[in-house]
Structure formats: C-alpha cells, structure tokens
Amino acid sequence: MLRISDEPFDAGRELSAFETEAKGAGGIVSFTGLVRDHASSGEVRALTLQAYSPMTERGIETAMAEARERWPLMALKVIHRTGEMAPGDAIVFVATASIHRRAAFEAADFLMDYLKTEAVFWKKEATATGEHWIEPRSQDYQDRARWAKV
Amino acid sequence: MAQLLYFGRLMDTLGRPEETLTLPTSVRDTSALREWLDRDRGLDGALLEKTIRLAVNSEIVADPHPVSDGDEIAFMPPVGGG
Numbered sequence: 001m002l003r004i005s006d007e008p009f010d011a012g013r014e015l016s017a018f019e020t021e022a023k024g025a026g027g028i029v030s031f032t033g034l035v036r037d038h039a040s041s042g043e044v045r046a047l048t049l050q051a052y053s054p055m056t057e058r059g060i061e062t063a064m065a066e067a068r069e070r071w072p073l074m075a076l077k078v079i080h081r082t083g084e085m086a087p088g089d090a091i092v093f094v095a096t097a098s099i100h101r102r103a104a105f106e107a108a109d110f111l112m113d114y115l116k117t118e119a120v121f122w123k124k125e126a127t128a129t130g131e132h133w134i135e136p137r138s139q140d141y142q143d144r145a146r147w148a149k150v
Numbered sequence: 151m152a153q154l155l156y157f158g159r160l161m162d163t164l165g166r167p168e169e170t171l172t173l174p175t176s177v178r179d180t181s182a183l184r185e186w187l188d189r190d191r192g193l194d195g196a197l198l199e200k201t202i203r204l205a206v207n208s209e210i211v212a213d214p215h216p217v218s219d220g221d222e223i224a225f226m227p228p229v230g231g232g
Binding site for chain 1: 155157158159162205208210224226227228229230231232
C-alpha cells in the first residue's frame with residue numbers, strides 16, 4: 001500500500017493499522033523519517049517536498065514490487081509526505097512484515113535507500129539564512145548501490 | 151503548444167513552476183530544447199548540466215529525444231525524498 005499526501009500522518013497509528021493488516025507475520029519492521037531541526041545552514045524552520053504525479057507514485061510502486069520479488073513479504077506499506085512540514089513532523093513511513101526478521105529488515109532498508117535517492121521528490125529547506133534545495137548526499141547513493149543486482 | 155514543467159531548484163532558476171509555449175521550429179528534440187531555452191533565458195548552462203534529466207509525457211528520456219507541440223516536458227534536477 002502506498003500513500004503520498006499533503007496531509008500530516010501519525011506514524012504510531014499507521015503502525016497499529018499495519019500490525020492488524022499483517023496478522024500472522026513473524027516480524028514487523030517500521031521506519032519513520034522525521035524533519036530534522038538542524039541543517040548545515042542552521043536551524044530548520046520548514047521543509048517543503050514536491051512530487052511529480054503520477055511519475056512519483058509509479059516509481060515507488062515499482063520499487064515496492066521489486067521488494068516483494070526479492071523478499072518473502074506478507075505486507076508492505078509506504079507513506080510519503082509532500083507539501084510544507086515543520087521540524088519533528090513525519091516525512092516518510094515504511095513498514096514491512098515477513099515470517100522472519102531478516103527479510104523485513106532488509107526490505108525496509110532497500111525501500112528507504114530507493115526513497116532517498118530515486119523517488120521523484122524535490123526538497124527545499126528553509127533556515128535563517130534562506131531557502132535551499134537539497135539533493136541526495138554521496139553517502140545516500142553509496143547506500144543505494146548496495147542493492148544493485150550482480 | 152508544449153507545456154514545460156520546472157522542478158526543484160529549476161523553479162527558482164526559471165522564476166516559475168511551469169509555462170506553456172510554442173516550440174520554435176528549430177527545436178525538434180530534447181537537446182535542442184535545452185540549448186534554445188538556456189540561451190533564450192540567459193541561464194549560462196544551467197539547463198545543459200548532465201544531472202538535469204528531462205521527462206517527456208512523464209517518461210524520463212535520454213537526449214536527444216523527439217519533442218513536439220502538445221508534449222508535457224519536465225526539467226528534473228536530482229531527485230530524492232525521505
């Protein structure tokens with residue numbers, strides 16, 4: 001299940017709903033990404049995320065299908081915010097459920113690396129020094145490269 | 151008329167998120183479009199950077215890809231969410 005929305009979400013509530021949906025799983029892994037309050041250019045006042053529908057949705061759905069092919073998952077959920085957010089707000093939520101923990105951990109890690117470097121979003125941070133567009137760091141690309149199929 | 155979309159930092163570079171215009175007859179592919187628009191707006195190469203990808207009708211394409219009036223053409227700087 002994928003949801004991209006301008007509306008804030010409650011990660012705790014989403015996890016509870018996912019637990020119900022993934023009944024019978026042996027393990028659930030969830031990750032919540034939050035807006036940081038500090039950036040290299042100072043205190044963060046706001047973060048704005050822009051998407052390009054339906055390309056953004058299509059790309060994430062393809063990555064979710066790949067996760068299902070690579071790991072035996074019983075359930076999978078991705079929520080991603082767009083629009084303006086404040087420090088502490090949840091930007092992204094990924095949850096995976098499987099019989100055993102390893103598949104759930106790896107699939108969640110794989111999806112987060114996809115979301116950080118390939119999902120079609122653009123991010124703008126507003127700090128005391130002005131607004132800055134942020135692009136993935138080289139570490140993000142290295143993390144993503146770990147999943148390349150040989 | 152083609153619809154041009156400018157995402158991320160290019161929205162600031164071009165001073166708008168999108169525009170609709172008639173492509174000059176000399177512009178038949180994405181490479182020519184980059185060069186013409188960059189020169190027309192005096193952007194000093196901002197649209198020629200290799201990291202800027204173009205999507206035609208919401209499919210990312212490799213230069214040079216044909217473009218014509220009626221297309222939706224997006225200029226996309228490096229992406230990333232999370």
